[in-house]
Amino acid sequence: MSENVPKLRAALDDMPSYKPGKRNSSDGPASYKLSSNENPFPPLPGVLESVTGAAASFNRYPDMACADLLNELSTRFDVPVEHLATGTGSVGVAQQLLQATAGPGDEVIYAWRSFEAYPIITQISGATSVRVPLTAGEEHDLDAMADAVTDRTRLIFVCTPNNPTGTAIPGPELERFLDRVPRDVLVVLDEAYREFVRDDRVADGLALYRDRPNVCVLRTFSKAYGLAGLRVGFAVAHEPVAAALRKTAVPFGVSQLAQDAAVASLRSEDALLQRVDALVAERTRVAAALRDQGWTVPATEANFVWLRLGDRTTDFAGACERAGVVVRPFAGEGARVTIGEPEANDIFLETAETFRKTL
Numbered sequence: 537m538s539e540n541v542p543k544l545r546a547a548l549d550d551m552p553s554y555k556p557g558k559r560n561s562s563d564g565p566a567s568y569k570l571s572s573n574e575n576p577f578p579p580l581p582g583v584l585e586s587v588t589g590a591a592a593s594f595n596r597y598p599d600m601a602c603a604d605l606l607n608e609l610s611t612r613f614d615v616p617v618e619h620l621a622t623g624t625g626s627v628g629v630a631q632q633l634l635q636a637t638a639g640p641g642d643e644v645i646y647a648w649r650s651f652e653a654y655p656i657i658t659q660i661s662g663a664t665s666v667r668v669p670l671t672a673g674e675e676h677d678l679d680a681m682a683d684a685v686t687d688r689t690r691l692i693f694v695c696t697p698n699n700p701t702g703t704a705i706p707g708p709e710l711e712r713f714l715d716r717v718p719r720d721v722l723v724v725l726d727e728a729y730r731e732f733v734r735d736d737r738v739a740d741g742l743a744l745y746r747d748r749p750n751v752c753v754l755r756t757f758s759k760a761y762g763l764a765g766l767r768v769g770f771a772v773a774h775e776p777v778a779a780a781l782r783k784t785a786v787p788f789g790v791s792q793l794a795q796d797a798a799v800a801s802l803r804s805e806d807a808l809l810q811r812v813d814a815l816v817a818e819r820t821r822v823a824a825a826l827r828d829q830g831w832t833v834p835a836t837e838a839n840f841v842w843l844r845l846g847d848r849t850t851d852f853a854g855a856c857e858r859a860g861v862v863v864r865p866f867a868g869e870g871a872r873v874t875i876g877e878p879e880a881n882d883i884f885l886e887t888a889e890t891f892r893k894t895l
């Protein structure tokens with residue numbers, strides 16, 4: 537039998553698959569999706585127009601260099617165009633970074649729990665994951681992460697704000713960590729939720745990368761900019777890393793629709809960032825209400841909140857779904873709940889209040 541099936545890499549055996557946030561069920565009462573940290577606002581008319589404009593020529597390949605988008609990003613973030621690279625979502629860029637740095641025998645360090653793609657893309661690369669538990673306060677344990685570095689370490693993911701806990705790392709703490717990491721180890725600062733940060737003490741990767749050639753900042757258009765369905769993210773890093781990202785890119789991976797929508801989004805940034813302000817105001821309201829109900833909610837700088845529920849996690853997710861909101865359970869650990877429309881947040885809060893009494 538075995539000679540009749542293609543030989544697949546052993547690294548793929550027992551690999552957990554990426555579990556997308558559950559969608560709203562079509563037959564049940566659940567009608568709000570708070571399971572994927574998406575932006576609840578529909579596309580801005582101007583951004584939608586850019587996509588329909590680009591759609592008129594989708595018989596052609598997109599601009600492989602993403603020149604317009606890179607120029608726009610270079611101006612917006614005041615970084616040289618050579619320091620920028622785009623990819624199919626920031627998860628696509630993260631996978632390219634692994635392809636560029638790590639393979640069998642190498643080690644990749646990240647906090648756990650953190651973004652669930654890290655173990656998957658590390659395993660695909662053939663490298664070994666080294667998971668460093670979060671602190672009791674649900675924060676990165678940067679000392680333990682620096683202690684975990686060996687001569688086999690090739691890449692370290694630092695997710696700030698962290699998915700799913702929402703906690704973000706203060707600047708001086710991150711600098712101290714970066715000073716401890718050998719300069720030939722790539723540190724990826726995954727800032728997918730950066731636009732939701734309001735605490736000024738939180739590190740800004742774009743300030744930190746400038747004099748550190750081993751630091752790469754990952755950003756995305758999926759969250760604050762609301763383009764999750766179009767798949768476009770980008771990295772900011774010094775030239776050798778940015779050049780490696782161009783080499784490992786899937787040719788034409790970022791569609792013209794995505795490129796044009798990203799450019800239009802940067803040009804409509806004021807309107808989009810006002811929406812982010814509204815979501816941050818909702819985040820403050822939701823976190824305060826949960827604390828009033830007696831929950832321990834880690835300080836969140838992202839567009840979601842984290843509730844540690846242990847073995848009641850699945851029950852809680854079920855109660856939310858029956859009430860009309862789909863949340864993201866991590867069985868045995870806790871639930872991550874995206875900040876959505878005020879009415880969705882209200883349903884979640886009511887459910888949380890009732891559930892709290894059963895704990």
Ligand code: PMP
Pocket residue numbers: 572573624625626627628651695698699726728755756757758764767768769
């Ligand atoms: N990084 C983090 C921390 C995330 O939470 C996500 C999305 N869930 C991503 C990266 C990937 O986002 P995208 O590929 O849509 O840019």
